[in-house]
Amino acid sequence: ILIQTDTPSLPLADRYDYVVVGAGIGGLVVANRLSENPSVSVLVIEAGDLDDQAEDVTVPGNVGEEDPHRYEWVVTTGAQEFLDNTPRSFTQGKVVGGSTITNGLCWTRGSTADYDAWVNLGNPGWGWADLLPYFVKSETYTAQHDASLEPTAGASQRTDPVVSKHGYQGPIEVGFPRYIYNQTYNFLDGIQELGIPINDDLNSGYATGANLIPSSITAENQSRADARTSYLDPVLSRPNLALVTGHTVTRILHRGDNGTAPNPGPKVGVPGRIITGVEFAANSTSQRYNVSCRREVILAAGAILSPVLLQISGFGPADLLTSLGVEVAVDLPGVGSNLQDHPMLQPVYAFDAPDVFTAWDIVGRTRDAVREEYLANRIGPWTAPMVNTVAFPALEWVQDDAPQFLTRISNATSHLPPTYDATLLAGYTAQQTELTALLSRTDTPAYELMSTSWGQLAVSAMHTFSRGTVQARSVSVFDKDNPPLVDPRFCSHHFDCDVLLAALELNDRLIATAPMAALQPVPQAGFAPADARNRTALDEAMRALIRTEFHLSGSCSMLPRDLGGVVDPALRVYGTRGLRVVDASVLPLVPGAHIQAPVYAVAEKAADIIRLDNGDVAGVHPLPKEVRPTPPHCAHHAHRAHRAHRYW
Numbered sequence: 001i002l003i004q005t006d007t008p009s010l011p012l013a014d015r016y017d018y019v020v021v022g023a024g025i026g027g028l029v030v031a032n033r034l035s036e037n038p039s040v041s042v043l044v045i046e047a048g049d050l051d052d053q054a055e056d057v058t059v060p061g062n063v064g065e066e067d068p069h070r071y072e073w074v075v076t077t078g079a080q081e082f083l084d085n086t087p088r089s090f091t092q093g094k095v096v097g098g099s100t101i102t103n104g105l106c107w108t109r110g111s112t113a114d115y116d117a118w119v120n121l122g123n124p125g126w127g128w129a130d131l132l133p134y135f136v137k138s139e140t141y142t143a144q145h146d147a148s149l150e151p152t153a154g155a156s157q158r159t160d161p162v163v164s165k166h167g168y169q170g171p172i173e174v175g176f177p178r179y180i181y182n183q184t185y186n187f188l189d190g191i192q193e194l195g196i197p198i199n200d201d202l203n204s205g206y207a208t209g210a211n212l213i214p215s216s217i218t219a220e221n222q223s224r225a226d227a228r229t230s231y232l233d234p235v236l237s238r239p240n241l242a243l244v245t246g247h248t249v250t251r252i253l254h255r256g257d258n259g260t261a262p263n264p265g266p267k268v269g270v271p272g273r274i275i276t277g278v279e280f281a282a283n284s285t286s287q288r289y290n291v292s293c294r295r296e297v298i299l300a301a302g303a304i305l306s307p308v309l310l311q312i313s314g315f316g317p318a319d320l321l322t323s324l325g326v327e328v329a330v331d332l333p334g335v336g337s338n339l340q341d342h343p344m345l346q347p348v349y350a351f352d353a354p355d356v357f358t359a360w361d362i363v364g365r366t367r368d369a370v371r372e373e374y375l376a377n378r379i380g381p382w383t384a385p386m387v388n389t390v391a392f393p394a395l396e397w398v399q400d401d402a403p404q405f406l407t408r409i410s411n412a413t414s415h416l417p418p419t420y421d422a423t424l425l426a427g428y429t430a431q432q433t434e435l436t437a438l439l440s441r442t443d444t445p446a447y448e449l450m451s452t453s454w455g456q457l458a459v460s461a462m463h464t465f466s467r468g469t470v471q472a473r474s475v476s477v478f479d480k481d482n483p484p485l486v487d488p489r490f491c492s493h494h495f496d497c498d499v500l501l502a503a504l505e506l507n508d509r510l511i512a513t514a515p516m517a518a519l520q521p522v523p524q525a526g527f528a529p530a531d532a533r534n535r536t537a538l539d540e541a542m543r544a545l546i547r548t549e550f551h552l553s554g555s556c557s558m559l560p561r562d563l564g565g566v567v568d569p570a571l572r573v574y575g576t577r578g579l580r581v582v583d584a585s586v587l588p589l590v591p592g593a594h595i596q597a598p599v600y601a602v603a604e605k606a607a608d609i610i611r612l613d614n615g616d617v618a619g620v621h622p623l624p625k626e627v628r629p630t631p632p633h634c635a636h637h638a639h640r641a642h643r644a645h646r647y648w
């Protein structure tokens, strides 16, 4: 049931079993799975609207080319004092489907050790082996089978997935483009010359190496696969599932006793503030609505807005809440701390060789031809996302004396935000131990290198020691004059920038390899070989360019409370009954990966946990038959993949 913004009065029930805040990955996965039981009612409230599926967001070739601000919250950070002292801009999706409507389509999971580290941090049940069934459950994976993409002379690109590690009947489609730019092969050949091997399946849990990157695209249509089209559209006709769009949740409602009163939550007698529902509105002057939950509120507003909503509702660091004039319901220092991201910079080494066709050439009449070819047959350069080839180097592959390099990580905590209390400090110390171990492995990357058709060699640090914060500055989510303060504090720990410098030095060696030199790359100012060998100059150029990879996470971490945690391993907010968080904010340590696949898997697992906790067991793990992985049939594309050719 869809209830849109312009509905004059909202035809809502007073109560739903579950009220879900936010229709991004976390919200839509959980809403889909909880409403599988027809006797359970679910209401989802989303601040954005349904998108119109326009070409600028659905066509892979347009990713990064267009500017889909109409679907975004834009947040400006504080000045980045450890970079160049200027602010950065972050965006998050504000639309049904959340950030998956505007994201870069990259689909990676990270390494087994990334998730086993979550267990080591005090989260039983969240290791790789525990999450693999949910990675599998979420996806329909179509491997790259086309013969024309098999190794060609001098090139050794191949993707050969580990069949048992993938899903073939899940809601979200994962695939490869039908068009590969020729320079992809130069990149893969060059990177191997530097000792970074091809990895046939970057998503098998062994996460280092280089290859084409899988994307969240539909194999047949070659268009964006997102949380809305995969998890919502097929089930929106369920009478027990309602979605309100264009309305923002302004507060989580709760009662002030200690949880011994009769149920609205599943566990009668468990102490905690009783969550009763949410308040929401279309805008600051419009009518406010209250809706109650019989069972739970599921907060899925993303890594910036989930902690903000908790804070303005009374759950967060007591000092901050008091300064906002919010009554403290539960003093939770971790709400809005432990913020992590992958700092990224995107230097371009533009190809000067004649006859190199790149996405930059898709203009004018060429664009018309490319568009026509795409719309008619779903082939050609518009099927290729901006990033389609990557390398994930282990530290020891790119750093001569990796063990010595690792000693630069001191146990110091002086770089942490001044707001950190003893619990957050203890949690950070535990994370440092895990991070150091992760960086010592060869199946877990130190950084990612992303190659585009036009010579961009973007690099991002994967296992970071810097930590940022998210803080509400107003009790109103509509207060445009006082938006939340997001401070990623990029490179507040020097090691993150040290890794990025090593990455840029590898870029310099990469463009000098014969396969890459054949493209005659011309580095942008600050990244020429002379700069790359002058650490001071390179460092300065690097800091000016670092920005977000949009992998914000950790701001409502799943960690023990005495390690600064906000939610327990069942994703329940400490000190509450009937409130969970299911989105990127619960990731306690960001995996060395683009994070949409991990968030889909986390949300799938969360749905099973919620159903079990509420006695709603039908269809819960072990996976029902229809979602068990089956071997892939040899995908038979209607269209052959096209190698790059010229467009006029």
Ligand SMILES: Cc1cc2nc3c(=O)[nH]c(=O)nc-3n(C[C@H](O)[C@H](O)[C@H](O)COP(=O)(O)OP(=O)(O)OC[C@H]3O[C@@H](n4cnc5c(N)ncnc54)[C@H](O)[C@@H]3O)c2cc1C
Residues within 6 Å of the ligand: 021, 022, 023, 024, 025, 026, 027, 045, 046, 047, 048, 091, 092, 093, 094, 095, 096, 097, 098, 099, 100, 102, 103, 104, 105, 106, 107, 108, 247, 248, 249, 250, 300, 301, 302, 303, 305, 306, 309, 477, 549, 550, 551, 552, 582, 583, 584, 585, 593, 594, 595, 596, 597, 599
């Ligand atoms: C520009 C960009 C590029 C990215 N590229 C990639 C990529 O290539 N690969 C990858 O793996 N990941 C990528 N990501 C990250 C990935 O898409 C996100 O991590 C993921 O979508 C997070 O899911 P989520 O459920 O936490 O939040 P989201 O998907 O962001 O959804 C949160 C939803 O909650 C809604 N909401 C917020 N507050 C309220 C409120 N108070 N009331 C009602 N609704 C509310 C929002 O409008 C939004 O729709 C990218 C992200 C961005 C922004």
